[in-house]
Amino acid sequence: MAGMSGRRGGDAGKRRAGGQRFSSRHRKAWLALVALAVVIGVAVAGTGAYAYMLNGKFNNVAKVTTKTLKEKDRPDPDKGKALNILLIGSDKGKKIEGESQDTSIAQDAKAAKWPAGKYRSDTLMVVHITANRKFAFLTSIPRDTFTTLYDAKGNPQGQNKVNAAFSEYGPLGTVSTVEHLTNLRMKHLAIIDWEGFKDLSTAVGGVPVTIPKAFYDPKQKVQWEAGTQTLKGNKALQYVRTRYGLLRGDFDRIARQQNFLRAMMKKVLAKGTMTNPVKLINTVSALTKNLTVDEEWTSGDMRGLALSLRGVQTKDVIFLTAPVAGTETIPEFGDIVRLEEAKTAELFKALKDDNLRDYLKKYPDDVLKPPSQVD
DSSP: OTTOOOOOOOOSOEEEETTEEEEHHHHHHHHHHHHHHHHHOOOOOOSHHHHHHHHHHHHTOEEEOOTTSOGGGSOOOOSTTOEEEEEEEEOOOOOOTTSOTTOOHHHHHHSSSOOTTSOOOOEEEEEEEOTTSSOEEEEEOOTTBEEEEEOTTSOEEEEEETTHHHHHHHHHHHHHHHHHHHOOOOOEEEEEETTHHHHHHHHTTOEEEEESSOEEETTTTEEEOSEEEEEOTHHHHHHHHOOTTSTTTHHHHHHHHHHHHHHHHHHHHSHHHHTOHHHHHHHHHHHHTTEEEETTOOHHHHHHHHHHTTTOOGGGEEEEEOOEEEEEEETTTEEEEEEOHHHHHHHHHHHHTTOOHHHHHHOGGGSOOOGGGOO
């Protein structure tokens, strides 16, 4: 980010991997990008048999194309080398009459007709990686944000909650909807199955989070006790899905999801994960089997991004939420969220300009609270 200081990683040491040398420079790239992979679904390749095996797993990630969107209807590509990536959190999909439950998101996206209503996506994040590759900003868009939806061809389809874009029009419709909402060009797309958080949290040996005060979630029938807990499996999934019993409902759920991702990145970066071949391979496997990205995201692009991010640390990943003006009820749609238009425009312009210094100085409280203060 322009004007913000950053750090460079890497050292001169080398280690053996599968009988071949795997430099710490490449290993540092693995550390940075596998951490971000938990968030944005990107991979990194190094050298040697060990790295080759890990890279092979990322080569098997499911893919969808974004080439069919009309170029003239999309925002101008961002100047410079900053990247905007749309992260979608989805479920595995439900049975639709006349459709096969066994088809994947990637398969459904390639079909002649998207199975409307099969999938739910209550999580949307715009991931902005600065041109200098020293910072990543993750901006959540509340699922009930009321906006104009666009279909897979980029045509407007009337107003609704933003989470209906994925359900009704699939990955391409969601990309087009978010691009029109933010006026930001989404360079890449990553879809993560929320069920994968069970596998990821287990693979890293659990993710530590702090619950400030005890409360009961009547929807999931879970009693959350105050204090620091290490969550994995179903408990981790329940944590990121909780909104009942929280004072601000879905807004607190967004904070929990961001908090969990932040804690998971820290855990992935820990030596106990990155220096343990079995744990690292299990982590990457858990990610890749629950991940779908765009076809245009080539392995070469991923490798280049990997090396450029080798200096990124957990503290350099900053979480935000699109500014909210308030909520209201519309009979046809239920409870909806209205974004604060002027402030939201400031945020997205700051991202487009690849410079959030002034925005964060003006709105310092918009950044995700410290781990111990997230409900």
